[in-house]
Amino acid sequence: MPRSRRFLSAPNSRELLLPYLLVAPAVAVLLALSIYPLIYSVTISLQQETASGIVWSLGNFKRLLSDGFFRTAMVHTFVYAIVALACEFVLGLGLALLLNQQIRGRGFFRASLLVPMMLPTVVVGVVWRLMLNPNFGAINGTLKQLGVNTESLTWTASPRLALLAVIAVDVWQWTPFVFLVLLAGLQAIPQEPYEAALIDGSSRWQTFRHVTLPLLKPAILIVLLLRTMDLLRVFDQIFILTEGGPGFATETISLYIYRTAFRFSDFGYAAAMSFVLLALTNVVSVVYLRLLQDER
Amino acid sequence: MRDRRGGILQTGLVVLALVLALAPVYWMITISLKTEVDQFASPPKWFTFTPTLQHYYDAFVTRSFGQYLLTSAIVAVVSTACALTIGTLAAYALTRFRLPYGLDRRLSLWILSTRMFPAIVTAVPLFLMMRDLRLLNTKASLIIVYTAFNLPFVVWMMRGFFAEVPRDIEEAALVDGDSRLGALVRVILPLVSPGLAATAVFCLIVSWNEFLFALVLTQTDAAMTLPVGIAGRVTQYEIKWGVMSAAGVVAMIPILVFALAMQRYLVRGLSLGAVKG
């Protein structure tokens, strides 16, 4: 019955109200700002304009089934999310571990590593677009100087490399976030288990595997959870880097939703797609939470 | 006493990471100082070019970037503060109390799920909502939206960190006669300061850089934030690389300063040496 220990004491009658008072503001704000949009989206996703005015129908959802663009976009989105998440997590964890130890000037390192995350996404997109330019870009330029043949390295212009390129940019920009959270998590782990582990003769790796990871699990799952959700909604950088091109190679669901909503002003269909995305995200996060729960 | 033989290797790796992280930023800075001809020069001019401040001039003198900066700052700081306060309280309640019907878990989940809906779709209804509330084109609208946008993040981060605080430290505070909130403020928050700092930094960054809502909910310079202002430099036929970069550099600095300030708290973790068992 460990769960019971999670709580300081059974909330006793005089305190019964406190927790509710504490969550109330949060719930209020979120209700206010999420319920209305949700209802709105539900209604318009169930409506369709026809010659004879607006009618209620499941048309938007039916259309999903036959929409090839939608399917491809979904695939791209998940590929993007999975690959990016994997890289960001591995790199972020690695850095967090490195900088959790005594290194001279780690304060400076820590702060500097956060810089990519601090740039406005708009700017990030533009800067990388410039750097990735096959002909004038700094990257190919530098590679050329190093004697690499860059003829075929057309990054965002090649259907093969484009997705990788945009993923790379995402990794570059968001690894710092993973790093930041995991570092904070590491900082929260007390020293004693580590000393015990040393005494018990466990190697660096074993200590990492059996002590650090388990104790870091809550932080890890939270960061994965949040990143996944953001990755599944990724929009800005791609929009600026490739607008989904070339030939749909980097079109993600959010881009497609954006186009449908804003360019083709078909909000109903956009909402419909969003619900699918919402559902999927929900599934994913519930899976994470399963894992998270047995931590507590 | 950690054995320090890995030291050199570690430092090496960190430096490498640092280079990878900062090279593009450095490049951006150079771009902001280069004439167009140099921007596209190949082989790329990493170090040798004749700097010009023209782009900064274009960015900040000829357009109302100063105002954008101010707006951004206000919106970011206020919304971050709100999100942190509201979110931390909620997180505390959701970690420390068991509510009937597993309400504590359900609530947390719901709070999280509000972050899953694509902003693109919520943007329009929010626009209509703000219109009816007469809040369109005001800082208030952005503050509200960003607060709500950051809340789930704050709640979940803080839940994680609260869960790591040993019970009996907090119990001691209660026995010593402190109220729950008193204990929260005087004992628990100091212990989770790294987490708090990390969360704050992130919230600030998000609201500082957010683009879509800022675009949709504002109509004139009166409430435009920096990202929108910057995006304004992307024209139909050309991107003003220099001006964009200049703006980027300037946009980056305040956050950088903030993060450096937070850095202290990031370093200081829970020093649980004093807890037994």
Added chain:
Amino acid sequence: KQQLTLAVISGVEGEALKQAARDYEAQTGVHINIAEFPYANLFEKELIDLNARTGAYDLIMLDDPWFPRFTDGQHLTDLTPLLQKRGHAGPDSDFVETSVALCRHPYQTGALYALPYVGNSQLFFYRKDLFAKHGLKEPATWDDVLAAAKTIQEKEAGPNGRKLYGYVMRAAQGNAAVADFMPIFWAFGAEMFDASGKPSVNSPEGIAALQFMLELGKYSPPGYANFNADEVSAHLLQGTAAMSINWPAWIGSFSDPSKSKVLGKIEFTTLPGVRKSGQAEIGNWLIAIPRYSQNAESAVDFLLWATTADQMKRSAERGNPPTRRSLFTNAELVSKFPAYPVQLRSLETSRPRPRTPQWNEIENAFGIFLSKANSGELSPAEAMNQANAEIEKILKRAQ
């Protein structure tokens, strides 16, 4: 005190109008707020606002392809009555017909919902120095273009050891690819819709046109499949490409030493033809008044003022092609912008993108498949067939 709010595009066009606004303010004391948005966002920004009927904007700048969408939703004010109030029968006859036609709904014939402010239409750019050097004459047909590209790319080397490409085109998914393709498409005698209004992009002509585009692509820098206007002009400015289709807005920068390495080496002309004589795609910036503006009256006053010959002359001096014939032929301007005669010809012969509220959707779909073809994913035939199918879907959904 009178107030007006303008939504303008960022860039030269918007700049010009902003400046005008300031002058107007100074003269009349009418206070004018300017909201400036990037091209990527202006459309949705305006559309959301119009749909929500906020009346936040009294005047909006719009790119001509958006016009059908806006009028379709009856979001714009019919200007005729307001003009008549002020003793004008209709739009000034000095406006180029092709431009005014854009402001009418239905096209050419219908009521007037806007006035043309910037008279863009595509031009063909080429390096006259290289053409001279290799004894090539100004390309009249696309085959000339291909031939020239071939010769130049084989014979020439770019600045400091870089390759010089015969042609540079933009095939980035979406607007870009379509814009650069349409002139070829039309020149090959293809049409997007047949007489009965059914999509016909996969007609033999259409496929041939795409075939040709790919052929030309061989002489375009690698990665052009994701190029946008800025990459194209960068190539021209850096002297690493010899020809391209582009917009007049660029002409200025070729003579700006801080940007250009090809000072005075670029020549402009109308678009080449093939079966039919070449036709440029028109891309005018119009100014309209939303239905929901509370200040329609003073808005019209400003609109008329801003489109008067001498105001437009100022705008022209600031780098925007006018929409008035008198200005294109104005000696003073011509001396400043030697390309004006060509531009006028191009503009007069130009044609608009198909006028349908679904244009954005169609252009997007079409662009995707063009881009797929250019990046080698699909053969021209496949691309055109799939595009056609997609466009059919879109139209079907629209009814």
Added chain:
Amino acid sequence: MSITFQNVTKRFGDVLVVDDLSLEIADGEFVVLLGPSGCGKTTTLRMLAGLESVTSGDIYVRGERVNDVPTQQRDLAMVFQSYALYPHMNIAENIGYPLRVRKLGRDERENRIARVAKLLEIESLLHRRPRELSGGERQRVALARAIVREPRAYLMDEPLSNLDARLRVQMRGELKRLQHELRTTTIYVTHDQAEAMTLASRVAVMNKGRLQQLDTPLNIYNQPANRFVAEFVGSPSMNFIDGKIERGMFVSDAMKIPVAKPDSTVSMGLRPEHVHVLTQPQDGAIPASVYVTELMGNETFVFLLVGKHKLIARAPADFRAEVESKVWLRLETDKAHFFEKTKSTDYTE
């Protein structure tokens, strides 16, 4: 302040930790909780402090039921077995915290802190962080944090366990003085018999969550209510010899001793100090053999074999005997305890 436990039971899931505990503590009393590790002492304190909910039963303070009173409002001071110091505060802040939340003036706070710090010999540490202290120092800080205030009751969970003998005797004295002065009701958990004996006005012996005996220290020692108490209290612990009482005689395989008791199956308990080891035979003395001796310096424990029975005797410090050597025992049988076998495995006097 009087404290009453009324049929208090505590379960963690299916683990029964405190079992129907009823306990009356008068105002100003100093009650020591004694019991094997894991018998529920800490849990009992925590329930009283309101840190643990009671599964069933009621707790009364000054006759008022407090089951639902939040901890903060119970105004108790507690020394946690795990210290529970505030890692981010220095020692002075740690000790001062309870005063700070009570909004005491700075100066008042400072000289109170100084006073207890002096009392507990930690003046020199006031500006350190807990993690920079030794175990015993931390424990003293925890103690200081409790006694710096004047609460309605002190709950102390093994507050001296990590201190050296000298310090412990000294602290013991201080606590005793403090309690005499303030007459604050105190519940004190310890494993140290000396502490129990010297501090307690009454000792409550617990086992497996059940109260075994509640009485004055001496009575606990001299009239244990049952065999568990007899065995648990006192170190080295009481010797037990199973046997029968037949016609006024206690009979076991090893010995025959006259006792004025009704016939029954009993086990005789005899404390080590009531077993005297003689090197010369003596009439009435029982032969035995030494199998090990433990030299304590101030005394010697002699482990003996009488038949198959093991016995422990306290002998003077200078007592020496070869292992296996033959000796004779004089038992002060008048001091013997007899525990009848009952159905419960436990023996009661």
Added chain:
Amino acid sequence: MSITFQNVTKRFGDVLVVDDLSLEIADGEFVVLLGPSGCGKTTTLRMLAGLESVTSGDIYVRGERVNDVPTQQRDLAMVFQSYALYPHMNIAENIGYPLRVRKLGRDERENRIARVAKLLEIESLLHRRPRELSGGERQRVALARAIVREPRAYLMDEPLSNLDARLRVQMRGELKRLQHELRTTTIYVTHDQAEAMTLASRVAVMNKGRLQQLDTPLNIYNQPANRFVAEFVGSPSMNFIDGKIERGMFVSDAMKIPVAKPDSTVSMGLRPEHVHVLTQPQDGAIPASVYVTELMGNETFVFLLVGKHKLIARAPADFRAEVESKVWLRLETDKAHFFEKTKSTDYTE
């Protein structure tokens, strides 16, 4: 495995914690570290374990210098004063961890765990998490985790401090047995005199980071090297009476006692058990008055006033005396210790 500290010094910032410590521990020895709270015992162990760096001096294990050998490679088992259990592992995993990292087979591991668990009476807890255990249970888990392996040396930091007397005696026995069987060098920190006396082959008494005396338990008790040791070891601690030796007589305001020692200014130390309280006058007996008695059950401590001197005497359990009542003391002066005043505040024999 032999262990040598050679002029080891440890500072934390400007706090001098271990001061020029030199200590030789032979293979298979069982050394008990004794000393006041905060004297540097834990730090000494931690330096040996490699958890703290030494500020100066060297530590040798089997003659090889280990100052820079990482902890993992020193192959020591340690019981932390603060337990340092793995919060996320259940008890079985906690105990099994050292075996797991050594890649022992599952079964081997399991029955080893079962064995120690049985030994320490924690079988029933194997599936709990540390936070669900009582203090004493946690301590036993910590102990179990150490003794489950067969390291080159055991470092135990007050491993029994939170256990009840019964359990402690028992564990003491087990440790003794274990050490006899495996002959593993052991360094053991304790505050419990009984543990020190019964377990130690040698006792090292420290004070303020300096080694005071290293000798067998009995010698520590009977021939303390200096006044500190004399006073620190033994509880209640030794009585001291300052005076002079003049012409074969120890003279203080309260008494005159013949001793065969050269003249000097000394302080006489006499253990409580060497002070016998008589209710009747007797020749040579010194008059005194009782000011308090502490009843320990198995014995009684009598606090006496002789002139302005305070003395403590051990009396039998049944000794009773009114406060203020007049009594006579017989001092076993032959057992007395005399510490000469030297320039250092410390007295040496």
